[in-house]
Amino acid sequence: MNITPETIGYIAALLTTSSxxxxxxxxxxxxxxxxxxxxxxxxxxxxxxxxLVYGICLADKAIIFANAVTFVLAGAIxxxxxxxxxxxxx
Amino acid sequence: MNITPETIGYIAALLTTSSxxxxxxxxxxxxxxxxxxxxxxxxxxxxxxxxLVYGICLADKAIIFANAVTFVLAGAIxxxxxxxxxxxxx
Numbered sequence: 001m002n003i004t005p006e007t008i009g010y011i012a013a014l015l016t017t018s019s020x021x022x023x024x025x026x027x028x029x030x031x032x033x034x035x036x037x038x039x040x041x042x043x044x045x046x047x048x049x050x051x052l053v054y055g056i057c058l059a060d061k062a063i064i065f066a067n068a069v070t071f072v073l074a075g076a077i078x079x080x081x082x083x084x085x086x087x088x089x090x
Numbered sequence: 091m092n093i094t095p096e097t098i099g100y101i102a103a104l105l106t107t108s109s110x111x112x113x114x115x116x117x118x119x120x121x122x123x124x125x126x127x128x129x130x131x132x133x134x135x136x137x138x139x140x141x142l143v144y145g146i147c148l149a150d151k152a153i154i155f156a157n158a159v160t161f162v163l164a165g166a167i168x169x170x171x172x173x174x175x176x177x178x179x180x
Contacts, residue, residue, distance in 0.1 A: 005147035008140050015137025022129030032125040039112030047105025050098055057095035 017066045020073035033081040041078040048074055107156045110163035123171040131168040138164055 027033060048071045055063030117123060138161045145153030 012140035019134035044109035050102035
């Protein structure tokens with residue numbers, strides 16, 4: 001099997017994108033966001049949104065798909081964090 | 091001011107990389123990792139490591155720098171999570 005830099009890049013993209021799934025599942029299931037940083041999820045979700053805009057500008061389907069998935073997952077986590085912060089549940 | 095797709099990409103990269111700083115600061119300060127997903131930080135840190143390998147293969151300084159910073163931050167958070175999980179502190 002020939003491992004090229006492109007293969008490593010695809011595996012890296014798959015891992016960093018899919019990694020937000022277990023966090024989103026944990027957060028939605030427990031509704032516990034106490035040790036999550038509001039700053040991180042605010043900045044990260046905005047950054048992923050800009051990656052999505054970048055992908056749309058370049059019409060690059062891989063960038064669009066990866067960042068659309070991450071945006072939904074990170075956005076869900078951010079929503080729970082904002083709700084818990086505003087409703088003083090933490 | 092002329093906003094090109096490259097400018098949007100650089101701002102996006104800056105935001106998604108720097109977003110892990112407030113989470114790392116919060117985790118190191120409080121040592122609380124209860125609502126963090128071990129699965130997320132395990133998969134994410136491995137993915138960022140592969141992004142770093144990808145950057146080294148391509149000798150791309152921007153990819154190397156961004157992922158080296160994120161690897162240190164995500165690795166620190168993962169270390170606290172593993173310590174707390176193994177020592178049954180959560």
